[in-house]
Amino acid sequence: MATSEKIIYLDNAATAFPKPPEVLEEMIEVYSTLGVSPGRGSYDLSMEAEERVMNIRRQVCQFFGGSDPERVIFSYNATDALNTLIQGLIQPGCHVVSSRLEHNSVLRPLHHFSEQGIIQLDLVPFSPDGFIDPMNVVEAIRPDTSFVILTHASNVLGTVQPVEQVGAICRERHVPFILDVTQTAGILSIRMGEWGVSAVAFTGHKSLLGPTGIGGLILSPELDVKATRFGGTGRDSRSLIQTQTYPYRLEAGTINIAGVFGLSAGLHYISRQGMEKISARELDLARRLCDELNSIKGVRVYASNRHDPCVPIILCNVEGMDPEDLSTILDGDFGIATRAGLHCAPLVHQDLGTSPQGGVRFSLGPFNTAEEIDRVLEAMAEISRIR
């Protein structure tokens, strides 16, 4: 029997699991009939595949509140999308504003260029309850700031950042605002146009319930991103210069068409079920888990005010126990899958005082139940008694 058949899976912030069977069925069905290179050939099937992909760009654009489906660019995941953006936007000597809440998908590319002396970087802090202060962004922006890049929600604490305020600040100062919606897409409604967001970067395999290997960008009409990868686009093949029109400028090589169909199937599923309904249920369970973990002696929950805007992510530790041991016990003795460590967000843990061991993250998904939360609480109470 596969391990996954009996576990309580609480690592949805890493990847949603299981995927709804309808999503996998739709993906396989469409890929079985249209899984050819889209728009590269003059045969009907290639044209039909291209038309289908274009319809999915429209679907994605609408989902995120974008304005131009041709500015929906598919990538392999959010890290890939963020690298495309960061590398395509920086100029030697430019200044970038980000935060200490970021995932390494943002921190590492920025750190790389900062260490090389190519960019100057300011990271705004976050409060003990897990939020950045938009006024710190105001103070960090300079005349030579190229862009502001922030996560919508912390992948460690689950706290949702005041991005509408930051968007207004950036719009007023004509500074592009890049939003990493890895942890919020599929949980919160994202209105990039209304919020003054210049680009969102997303992944398909978390709360959008698609497969791994698919993500993307949606660019506002005002933002230009230079190509940093080059290759075939199926357009203007005589020219040795990269296609300049979107989306092909940023899509060198054949896209992950199976992943694109899977992403679309995930969006269909969310639409059928109702995103608000799915997320309200997850947030209710997370709130209860958080409140009751807080009442267990020896358990420390970080940023535990669940009345603040948040996604269903909870970070905790058991006093006197290494978080990796806690996660090991939860898995081995109770069949509960969690994520221990630094969650690829080292600065968050540094500032929380949980570095270098980190903490244990519980992240809920659409298939978690109240009974599972009961079992998690019983397990945590039992474990906390041995320390």
Place this chain on the structure above:
Amino acid sequence: MEGVNQDSQDNDPYRQKVRMLAGREIPFDGEGFFWDPHQWSEEAAEVLAKEGGLTELSETQWMILRFLREYYFQNGRAPLNRQIKQGTGISLMEMEALFPGGIKYGARRLAGLPNPKTCS
């Protein structure tokens, strides 16, 4: 970038440090795990156990260490959580309580298994 490398390099699990232990020079990583599982010896485990506050290792503790090592060398990797339970007949909570430092820094380190370094 400010603040990225503030953690002490002394605890860097990717940094090798050599120390004298049970009469031999043995390389460890920054978190005190054997760099090479083949460098382990029962004498070295006893010294590390004493440093951790155990006057001597009990039969149950030795059984766990031997299971971890045998599994590692037979399979080329540490046992999965459920395999530890099946192989030792004790729960992971019991194992946590048996070793100062718990499962990772206690049992696994004393057994000379490599540092798991998952998401750390």
